[in-house]
Amino acid sequence: MTKIDDCTLILFGASGNLSRIKLIPGLFRLDTLDRLPEKMKILSVGRSPLEESAWRDDIKSMLDIKFKKNYDTKVFERFIARNFYQANPPSDENAFKKLSDRLSNKSTFPQNLAFFLSVRPSDFALIVDQLASVGLTEESKSWRRVVIEKPFGTNLETAQALQKSITKHLKETQIYRIDHYLGKSALQNILLTRFVNHIFDPLWTHEHIDHIQITNNETLGVGERTQFYDATGALRDMIQSHLMQMLALTTMEMPKTLSPENIRAEKIKALESIIPIPLNELHKHAFKAQYGRGKINGEEVKGYLEELKNPKSVVETYAALKFYINTPRWKGVPMYIRTAKRLHASDTAIAIKFKKAPLSLTEQADNWLVISIQPKEFTRFEIETKIQGLDTKVRTVAMDAPNRIKNDESIDAYESLLLNLMQGDQSLYLHINEVEASWRLLDPVIKAWIDDKSPVFTYEAGSSDPVESKVIFDNPEQFWRQSIEIGENKL
Ligand SMILES: NC(=O)c1ccc[n+]([C@@H]2O[C@H](COP(=O)([O-])OP(=O)(O)OC[C@H]3O[C@@H](n4cnc5c(N)ncnc54)[C@H](OP(=O)(O)O)[C@@H]3O)[C@@H](O)[C@H]2O)c1
Incomplete structure (x- = not known):
């Protein structure tokens, strides 16, 4: 089994459909299988303000639906303690600075960071720009990875434009392009x-x-x-x-x-x-x-x-x-x-x-x-x-x-993809x-x-x-x- 570094997964679009049905339940399953690193944390990012306790209640409801309330309560306690919520309202121009400040708290958040962009494709480039503007794509001390959901462009031209935009800030080894198949x-x-x-x-x-x-x-x-x-x-x-x-x-x-x-x-x-x-x-x-x-x-x-x-x-x-x-x-x-x-x-x-x-x-x-x-x-x-x-x-x-x-x-499929992301294995992602x-x-x-x-x-x-x-x-x-x-x- 490949050793996985302690890391923080920052999930943009956490309240969206994909996240509710696949990503959060997938992470929970990995925890059940003891495949998440011990200190791993999940910081969910949404545009609306939400109390952390309300977000954790929401996670419980996602798991209740997915697993028909049939899961190990000890694992659930461990999983829920890994989860945090951060509001990133588009109207707040300091939102990404606040995100960066929060993530800099090393005692809570391991500094290897994986950003999962489960948002509209039109937001991919902008979010990478904003992450870079506050230094969050910088890899000098720990790794930084960004998952781009599909589709990667709607034709060759838009795919190349997206690539050009994100590679201003990211190397190929940092980019994880999804084809969940x-x-x-x-x-x-x-x-x-x-x-x-x-x-x-x-x-x-x-x-x-x-x-x-x-x-x-x-x-x-x-x-x-x-x-x-x-x-x-x-x-x-x-x-x-x-x-x-x-x-x-x-x-x-x-x-x-x-x-x-x-x-x-x-x-x-x-x-x-x-x-x-x-x-x-x-x-x-x-x-x-x-x-x-x-x-x-x-x-x-x-x-x-x-x-x-x-x-x-x-x-x-x-x-x-x-x-x-x-x-x-x-x-x-x-x-x-x-x-x-x-x-x-x-x-x-x-x-x-x-x-x-x-x-x-x-x-x-x-x-x-x-x-x-x-x-x-x-x-x-x-x-x-x-x-x-x-x-x-x-x-x-x-x-x-x-x-x-x-x-x-x-x-x-998403369980394998999430695990490979944390392992730094890009074979299941698109070059x-x-x-x-x-x-x-x-x-x-x-x-x-x-x-x-x-x-x-x-x-x-x-x-x-x-x-x-x-x-x-x-x-x-x-x-x-x-x-x-x-x-x-x-x-
Ligand atoms: N691989 C696949 O099979 C597959 C399947 C379905 C979807 N997808 C892709 O996955 C992505 C998400 O799909 P989805 O169906 O979950 O979409 P969705 O239900 O519309 O969810 C997107 C979420 O993004 C949040 N959001 C939007 N802008 C944001 C921002 N700047 N920062 C943080 N959160 C933001 C919204 O929540 P708030 O309003 O609360 O912020 C919304 O809940 C899309 O790119 C889609 O193409 C892939």
């Missing part, structure tokens, strides 16, 4: 499955792999988030970070070691090796659609435009892309990435389709390796075996490896080169889609992929896997 154990498992099992590496090439599909589908619609979603779209919301990270983990070369630096270096190389989509052939590489009315689990649901109350929106709720990677390993192998709302099933998975064997039988299905991320976590090889009997016939069977077995600890590489690939597509005012394809809510999406496949034998289960695959 990287905190998921199932994503970390991709890397370990690939590299600690020697059997996979020889298979992981264009000689054996026909194509790869990276999928995140949901039955949920955009819900209350219509305005946010219409300004964002599926490409930015899911593909730009989460699915591109899954692609990087699936296709990266083996790192020299499993150290954070080496893993990140290989992920950066993988993202930078992806060939940009040629805009003159955009329709063969990128497909978008919107959900219309339909039924989810037997219930009628509205279409996207009805929910948005704007019949003119051309923003995608379904996005599918095809990329190639410019490395000898991946020569000519299409990488299909798709995400959708209101599809017939919810799943996040990586599905690798292998090439046909030289000796194939006519009824033979394809070999797939499926790494399922959610809702189920497993790795599954689908192979053909003989059906018992007199004939030479085969059927598909699964070699299943559950990634979660009974009594395994269940760790939320600026990854963020930029990803925006560089997606920006041109996003711009082309915004400019394209032609009618958008629609799919019925609760249906499978729009048939028109097949246009991006390299050949008629390729199809979207419809499920992580065997036998329900063809569109």
Whole structure:
């Protein structure tokens, strides 16, 4: 277990949704697991004045909801004693000086400081400026780290502007950019499955792999988030970070070691090796659609435009892309990435389709390796075996490896991220080169889609992929896997 320095976590936006649901309960869980350093403190910062006792009562209510009042009272007492509140009203020009003065009390607050900015993205740069103005980003005596929530920019230009602004005060080693998918154990498992099992590496090439599909589908619609979603779209919301990270983990070369630096270096190389989509052939590489009315689990649901109350929106709720990677390993192998709302099933998975064997039988299905991320976590090889009997016939069977077995600890992504933050391990956080590489690939597509005012394809809510999406496949034998289960695959 890596030793963690005593430190203070300063949580901006502590009363917000993310903090209530994930961060405070996540810190409490880490305390329950004895993973917080003994003297660690949490200073929550909000814009409104609040008595410390009222804040501690509020924390109790967050934990009561999250853990249904089922937690150890001794750990609770220890946890609550770590917590403090500081009001930072925007009208007070000395607010950050007061914050700095309070933090300088060494007997209460360990001097290694981690600032978690769980606030609106438009406030990230300003808060870093304000922290720097009172010397709180200065690392001469103890470490100073800043977590930037997602999204890191809304395109390449804004990402670079944010980077330029925060690097006036912070070095790369001080910046922790969140893609919470990287905190998921199932994503970390991709890397370990690939590299600690020697059997996979020889298979992981264009000689054996026909194509790869990276999928995140949901039955949920955009819900209350219509305005946010219409300004964002599926490409930015899911593909730009989460699915591109899954692609990087699936296709990266083996790192020299499993150290954070080496893993990140290989992920950066993988993202930078992806060939940009040629805009003159955009329709063969990128497909978008919107959900219309339909039924989810037997219930009628509205279409996207009805929910948005704007019949003119051309923003995608379904996005599918095809990329190639410019490395000898991946020569000519299409990488299909798709995400959708209101599809017939919810799943996040990586599905690798292998090439046909030289000796194939006519009824033979394809070999797939499926790494399922959610809702189920497993790795599954689908192979053909003989059906018992007199004939030479085969059927598909699964070699299943559950990634979660009974009594395994269940760790939320934010718990891993918070722990790594305190450990100074950046492997689960994004390097600026990854963020930029990803925006560089997606920006041109996003711009082309915004400019394209032609009618958008629609799919019925609760249906499978729009048939028109097949246009991006390299050949008629390729199809979207419809499920992580065997036998329900063809569109
Ligand atoms: N990684 C993910 O999956 C994920 C998911 C959801 C959200 N996010 C990101 O996480 C961040 C927070 O999201 P959220 O849903 O929690 O937002 P939220 O519910 O709107 O909360 C933001 C909080 O920030 C506080 N705040 C605003 N300006 C502040 C300042 N200058 N100093 C201190 N506190 C300030 C506000 O509280 P007061 O009014 O009390 O100050 C508010 O409660 C956003 O950047 C969002 O994009 C990430």
